[in-house]
Amino acid sequence: MHNIICPNMVYGQTMMMGHGHHAVHMLVKSLMPELEAYWPSLYCTSSKRCFGGKGPIWAHEWEKHGTCSYPVIQDEYDYFATTLNLYTKYNVTRILKNAGIDALNGEKYLLSDVVSAIKKDFGATPLLVCKKGSVQELRICFYKDFKPRDCVSGLSSNATDDITKSSSSCPTYINLPTYKPLEYIPSKVCKQVELRF
Structure with missing residues (x-):
């Protein structure tokens, strides 16, 4: 996060x-x-x-x-x-799972399905940043009152165009990876611990 x-x-x-x-x-x-x-x-x-x-x-x-x-x-x-x-x-993992998108199974998903699931639940368009076909960042933007807002400006009337503009670094099909940090702070011994998207 x-x-x-x-x-x-x-x-x-x-x-x-x-x-x-x-x-x-x-x-x-x-x-x-x-x-x-x-x-x-x-x-x-x-x-x-x-x-x-x-x-x-x-x-x-x-x-x-x-x-x-x-x-x-x-x-x-x-x-x-x-x-x-x-x-x-705004638990993205729960929202995606409810939409049939399991971030932990290693499957590729349509970018438009991921964005649509989040937009449907939050009422705002997220921004995804990808590297080598995998989501590196999923950004959710908020107003000062902490209500979600679109992360992109100048949205067109075409939802597909909106998704492409908001996530231009991502391919049509994306992976939702798990991450393995180097070490937790409380740990005195370096260990691999999985962080899940």
Whole structure:
């Protein structure tokens, strides 16, 4: 899960108040079980992998994306709690499964079927980013009140054109892959843990 909640970016306003990964960890301690289950933070072994610093991805998410959501979101706790609530409320895996699309079976699915299933449930068009025929990112966009909105602008009257424009890096048939992170933060020993789409 890579959530970006940045409602003020529409107006070009940002607020930067980075606390570093230790402070973020302390402020969201009560959310740790949910964060570890639904948004596991990977331990980074190089500056390149960690966007310029070493440490958990949660600090990066807050510093890069969370701080720009002020004043709608007041602090780190509010940012991560809101992100987890949105993840639960708009559960893409459940929606796809209900539409007969199982992200875990390795099958290829029509891009239009994936987009249509999400659009039908959310009332908004997602944006998919693919690499080598597999979905790398599935973006769901929100208004400042956290209601879904189309991730694309200037939608045509033709649904097929909308899907093509919103997901131009994706082929007609796509894979919905599972990911294996290098290591969970709580772990002292490197292990392979599957994250499921």
